[in-house]
Amino acid sequence: MVKLVFIQPDGDSQTVEAEPGVTVMEAAKLNDIAGIEAECGGACACATCHVYVDADWVEKTGKPEAIEEDMLDFAFDVRPESRLSCQIKVTPALDGLTLRVPAKQF
Amino acid sequence: MALDEAAAVADTGATEFDAVVIGAGPVGLFAVFELGLVDIKTCVIDILDRPGGQCAELYPEKPIYDIPALPTVTGQELTDRLMEQIKPFGAEFIFSERVDELQRGEDGRFHLKTDAGREIIAKVVVIAAGGGSFTPKRPPLDGIEAYEGKSVFYAVRRMEDLRGKDVLIVGGGDSALDWTLNLAPIANSLTLLHRRDEFRGAPHSVEKMRALVAEGRVRLLIGQVTKLDGADGQLEAVTVKTAGGEERVTANAMLPFFGLTMKLGPVASWGLNLNENLILVDTEKFETSEKGIFAVGDINLYPGKLKLILSGFHEAALMAQAAYKIVHPDKKLLFQYTTSSSSLQKKLGVK
Numbered sequence: 001m002v003k004l005v006f007i008q009p010d011g012d013s014q015t016v017e018a019e020p021g022v023t024v025m026e027a028a029k030l031n032d033i034a035g036i037e038a039e040c041g042g043a044c045a046c047a048t049c050h051v052y053v054d055a056d057w058v059e060k061t062g063k064p065e066a067i068e069e070d071m072l073d074f075a076f077d078v079r080p081e082s083r084l085s086c087q088i089k090v091t092p093a094l095d096g097l098t099l100r101v102p103a104k105q106f
Numbered sequence: 107m108a109l110d111e112a113a114a115v116a117d118t119g120a121t122e123f124d125a126v127v128i129g130a131g132p133v134g135l136f137a138v139f140e141l142g143l144v145d146i147k148t149c150v151i152d153i154l155d156r157p158g159g160q161c162a163e164l165y166p167e168k169p170i171y172d173i174p175a176l177p178t179v180t181g182q183e184l185t186d187r188l189m190e191q192i193k194p195f196g197a198e199f200i201f202s203e204r205v206d207e208l209q210r211g212e213d214g215r216f217h218l219k220t221d222a223g224r225e226i227i228a229k230v231v232v233i234a235a236g237g238g239s240f241t242p243k244r245p246p247l248d249g250i251e252a253y254e255g256k257s258v259f260y261a262v263r264r265m266e267d268l269r270g271k272d273v274l275i276v277g278g279g280d281s282a283l284d285w286t287l288n289l290a291p292i293a294n295s296l297t298l299l300h301r302r303d304e305f306r307g308a309p310h311s312v313e314k315m316r317a318l319v320a321e322g323r324v325r326l327l328i329g330q331v332t333k334l335d336g337a338d339g340q341l342e343a344v345t346v347k348t349a350g351g352e353e354r355v356t357a358n359a360m361l362p363f364f365g366l367t368m369k370l371g372p373v374a375s376w377g378l379n380l381n382e383n384l385i386l387v388d389t390e391k392f393e394t395s396e397k398g399i400f401a402v403g404d405i406n407l408y409p410g411k412l413k414l415i416l417s418g419f420h421e422a423a424l425m426a427q428a429a430y431k432i433v434h435p436d437k438k439l440l441f442q443y444t445t446s447s448s449s450l451q452k453k454l455g456v457k
């Protein structure tokens with residue numbers, strides 16, 4: 001299992017375990033992480049699974065592909081470390097991945 | 107085609123139908139088919155300007171893998187195929203209108219009213235409203251509600267209202283670009299704000315926009331709105347976060363274009379039994395708490411419900427049997443297969 005850390009806007013943090021192969025969004029939903037809405041169920045069609053990847057992890061998670069970058073236009077307060085969590089696959093290399101949940105989803 | 111058909115309705119002034127289907131998503135479209143097979147003439151109404159619901163609006167290019175006998179089909183292809191399949195039944199389509207009111211009249215029939223003031227009467231109503239009617243996304247900015255309709259607009263109803271204004275358009279798709287091109291000549295000033303210097307809209311619109319920027323007639327600003335300033339619904343300026351810091355941009359009209367989301371909307375006020383925004387139905391007829399009003403597809407709820415297109419299709423078939431008894435109370439319905447029934451084949455235009 002891979003550990004993922006979600007930090008809420010108020011600083012509250014939650015560590016969850018995820019099976020490699022699922023997406024970060026799925027891991028968040030399975031563990032009831034607040035603030036990850038994922039209205040479209042992971043189809044990269046809603047931008048309500050927006051997260052900020054912790055600076056230390058940006059390189060490991062990689063850059064969004066073009067369709068994700070387009071979809072990020074529909075997210076609120078997008079930053080360079082913004083990603084749609086349904087587009088990040090959990091791999092053993094991401095053990096300890098730290099993500100910040102934005103204050104608001106669109 | 108869709109718009110021509112809508113125009114046809116207006117021309118004939120026809121306002122009475124056997125059945126009205128609210129929502130032209132995949133399930134609403136297939137309901138037209140099942141109702142057509144049992145001789146029920148329908149009118150379909152959708153707030154969107156074209157059929158397909160979620161399939162056409164949210165994922166036209168994405169493949170669906172669980173439609174029986176179609177190993178893979180995109181959202182748009184599925185919509186196109188359904189439109190082809192229901193063509194023989196000549197349903198009337200009314201697009202770009204939202205059904206706001208639904209009441210039973212004294213004559214026992216249902217009276218519907220759209221946001222355009224159109225009135226329609228029907229013997230049965232099929233609510234296929236999916237996740238609700240598509241509505242523009244509201245940026246989660248503090249206090250934005252107070253400005254809406256006064257100085258923040260999600261659609262332009264009358265261009266003249268924006269003449270001479272300091273207009274701020276936010277977004278990077280076709281709506282943002284088209285309105286930038288349309289309003290630049292009449293606005294006092296026009297700023298197009300987008301989070302990055304790349305646009306999803308049609309390339310020729312992007313080119314035209316860049317030309318206006320080069321001529322100094324449009325200001326292109328890369329950043330995101332963080333705060334609205336104004337009073338009594340009248341916007342005065344917005345605060346924009348840019349790469350370099352913060353900037354205050356004067357604007358007395360703002361048009362945010364962040365796509366559409368589904369909101370239950372008027373369905374909630376029609377007096378039907380709901381459970382968390384879903385309409386409760388039985389699983390024999392898919393009828394709501396109101397006799398003669400059915401609900402199929404994503405909008406309904408019953409034990410074991412799955413929000414799948416395939417389930418919605420099944421619901422539509424059973425609903426049509428029950429609707430038949432209301433529309434044709436004196437007739438007896440014979441169960442038939444499309445493969446072997448010459449009367450069904452005649453209706454489908456294949457015989």
Ligand SMILES: Cc1cc2nc3c(=O)[nH]c(=O)nc-3n(C[C@H](O)[C@H](O)[C@H](O)COP(=O)(O)OP(=O)(O)OC[C@H]3O[C@@H](n4cnc5c(N)ncnc54)[C@H](O)[C@@H]3O)c2cc1C
Pocket residue numbers: 040043045128129130131132133134135151152153154158159160161164165169170171172203204205206234235236237238239240370371372373402403404405413414415416418
């Ligand atoms: C990204 C994504 C992928 C999906 N993949 C699959 C899949 O692989 N397989 C599958 O089976 N399902 C899939 N689904 C779900 C599927 O799209 C829905 O189950 C299906 O669209 C439901 O159809 P519907 O006709 O009930 O409603 P919708 O498609 O939601 O259509 C409802 C329509 O009603 C209109 N409407 C609502 N209220 C009003 C009103 N008051 N007046 C006028 N119009 C109104 C809306 O504007 C809308 O067009 C997916 C959904 C998404 C978002």
Ligand code: FES
Pocket residue numbers: 025037038039040041042043044045046047048049071084085086087
């Ligand atoms: S869940 Fe909709 S974009 Fe990620």
